[in-house]
Amino acid sequence: MNRPLIFLIALSVLTAFGCSEKTKSNKAVPDKPNIILFLVDDMGWQDTSVPFWDRRTPLNDIYQTPNMERLASQGVKFTNAYATSVCSPTRVSLMTGMNAARHRVTNWTLRKDVNQPMEDNHKTLSFPQWNVNGISPSQDTPRAAHATTLPQLLQGAGYHTIHVGKAHFGARETLGANPTNLGFDVNIAGHAAGGPGSYLGTDNFGNRKNNVWGIPGLEVYHGKDIFLTEALTLEAKKALDASLSKEEPFFLYMSHYAIHVPLMADKRFIQKYLDKGMPESEAKYAALIEGMDKSLGDLMDYIEEKNIVDNTIILFMSDNGGLSAHARAGEKHKHNAPLNSGKGSIYEGGIREPMIVKWPSITKPNTVNDDYLIIEDFYPTILELAGVENYQTIQKIDGVSFTEKLKGKDEAIQDRPLFWHYPNEWGVSGPGIGAFSAVRQGDWKFIYFHESKTMELYNLKEDISEANNLIEQHTDKTKVLAKTLSDYLVEVGAQMPKYKETNKKVPLPIELF
Template sequence: MNCCPVTLVLLLLVIGNVIAAEKKPHIIYILCDDVGWNDVSYHGNDQIPTPNIDALAYSGVILHKHYVQPICTPSRAALMTGKYPSNIGIQGVPIGGAQPKALPLDIKILPQYLKELGYRTSLVGKWHLGFYKKEYTPLERGFDSFFGYYNGLIDYYNHIYDDPIPTFTETCRGTKRGINWNFNGEHLYGLDLHRNETPVWDMAGKYATDMFTDEAVNQIENHDTNTPLFLYLAHLACHAGNWGQNLQAPNELVNSKFNYIIDPNRRVYAAMMSKLDESVGRVVAALKKKDMLQNSIIVFLSDNGAPTILSSQWQTPGSNYPLRGVKVTQWEGAVRTPAILWSPLLKHNSHISHQLMHITDWFPTLLSAAGLDSKQLSAMKVDGVDQWKSLIYNTASVRNKMPVELDELRNIYAVRRGNWKLVQGNSLLGFYDGYSGDNGENTTSPVYNVKGIMESDAGRAINPLRAMPNEKALLSVRQQVTIKCPPQNNPTPCDTFTNDRPCIFNIAEDPCERNDLSLQRPDILNRMKELLEEYRESLVPDSYPPYIPAQANPRKFNNTWEPWMA
């Protein structure tokens, strides 16, 4: 090639720019567990400071109308497949350790697509999509590495999973009767911590949040940056531990940092949240140190709302305030959770997205960000919609409707279209349908520390790449995403226990679901009922296979949870 030196330099610069433009972004997806709307301080709660999470929120995009499923397994299935759980038979209650149920093998999932696009894929933390046969485990489903647990929870320190085998009992409320899960019978115990396919015994005593954070940081520090990374960090925090050990956090943190919280259980929960926030800061700082942050996409969200008063077995004092309902219900407190997108690839300075988004949308959205051809995306038979362009350019969302919950076994349903939401049925005879959770308005709580956000690990790492707003603007953003329950004129309460008919709400005007408008707006009610029927037509029944404790018992596998069926 005959080129003068200047021409050659220009040509090399052009080639370098093309290569840089085609470099795929690293994707860091942080999914926390059972964290409620009011458990992050950027939502207006001064009680539990979360400076690292807040730093991501204020310099990224707060996804103010992001929806998940009300229970953990369905949310994770939706993320991994881009399909509504009710369309693949994974709706309803989560998968039990001794239950022969898993994410169907005929569905290609997110890490498998990302591997084809050149990504190294790593899962750290919770799987909970079935493991009764080896082919259902993470390494067989597209992950290059796995350090975590198969089931829905483990003890924070000894990493044992206690699986209670459920029986079904009748629940009564007045003249109405329903079915409840009873867990007072047989229990199976075993270690549930694996590195790839090998049980890990030598981490006993290590606090789970720190353990998974250490692993995530190690993955980043040892990553070859010439290869794009998909790191799925699925934390145990702030899910309850095993029976009798629901709330676990380092005592020194509980006693030194949160003495101003009167409720002792909420005090321990605050320490659990603080450890989760610290984890976010450490991961962001590691990306910065490795020179990966400038080409990264970070997602932070919770898989469902807090259980709060759900049951004595897995209760935590997490808070969904002021949203109605708790985990497992179809109310906003169960399905509308904290959610953040952060990336230097964002082309705007807006800090709040008011667009409707569903957890299934991350499947095509992340594949779009990773460079999957638009024709391939449109050919996929998924329920999620590609939100990448609307997110990075702050344009209107292409989503305006979705099923919120379709659970035919528990007979609870909810759908959304625009600002309207339909709710039908009740969870456990409506015992958990009310408002729940600490409001955080304790007068002894510390003043919101904006400087602490700027000086957090995440704040220091990201500020050069995407500057946070000044203090006045930051507090304005916080005020805008703090949900209040506006007064309703002569409200009609929705009583799904007494009445079998559905209720409808205008969520924009009534985010706390206080005023049922079904009698006032029969036109909207009929349209919403038609939408519900449209979604129910494609519903795949949840088989909910019976538990097989004799076959799955960890005692048969050196006291560890392992694939237990050939």
């Protein structure tokens, strides 16, 4: 038999049985893309050298994030990306596709079955029985959001699902505290607490008697001179190595504890900020940001080294606005300028986030999208990116996929309303901090404060700092948005506080007209 004929027979056999395309490392390329969701804790809109406005700000010249610059140069930057004002509501919306008003995990979680102490001790308001236990896979868990989670659906579609870092999905001693109960195959360092006991390996990452904030599962680094951000990155790469050996697509949820308090010095980066004369707390903050950015770069390097860069989507996001009410040097509530206020606030400084997406061969490099979107939109988007279709969930999905935006296509949903609802108490005072509900539609943003029953209206296109309340000049627009917000709160059965003095519920904003 001649060689050409042997070649043709061999080729036909390979075709009949199927032959996967190979990478340079000789591993089969999964049909589905790998997905990295890189979530930063408490990172403000301008806490980066990448400008997310139509101009650079002084903050962009303070912080050094070369790998965010690198990612933005390869993908699309979103300038109007929103989360909630505190962490657990954002994370539950991300995992369930529900708005916080619907899932009712409206404040940060930790203790099982009880409200936060600052809520119980509020002078004027009594707060509703919100879902203090977070997400739970069991219908038997009281005061919890029961939902089909994002990693569950990805897992069912053949993805190897990896959780690294901060979870903060469920209260202590509940099933939702462990990410493996919510659809993750692997959990590294995730538990009920929403912040680190310590960033230092020499301090065992805060693990000591009766400290609920100690980071679990990183004992191999205890006593060592290593920063938490680096330890998590090393563990993420180990988990990816194991995943790649399975030749399955992976979903990596890289959820850093940085840059949450306590502000601690990352020795790899802090000295240059101190040398610039920055106050120590601000130098620590800047070093935390740069350490987070190095982690992003390390993962980008990893997928290049493994020759999977062309089949790996990266989404970068923060869970709420930058901290400004405490623990920082300088004037409070001014650290997110030109945005007003910061974490915990309904003003833009508390909810507008830095966001970048790279979808290889789809997103146009170095582009900007000014359309708005909100955290629950990630749920249907990631499922669409993964090719998961006709999925069934036990919850109603509020999020809207933004995949068409990633393709550079205009959509007719820019006038859809976005909603925020926080019938709770954060415990720190400041502009826009307290119990509130709000809606953004188009360029207009309407805010309703529960305790005072006051309303505010801003045109964000003309007034990004929310300095000019236009209630009196635009009464018709105010009423329209008050009704839009009220109708939505009724539709989803949103909880409202009560006034302690009368035991009556805070009225809906439309009821005040």
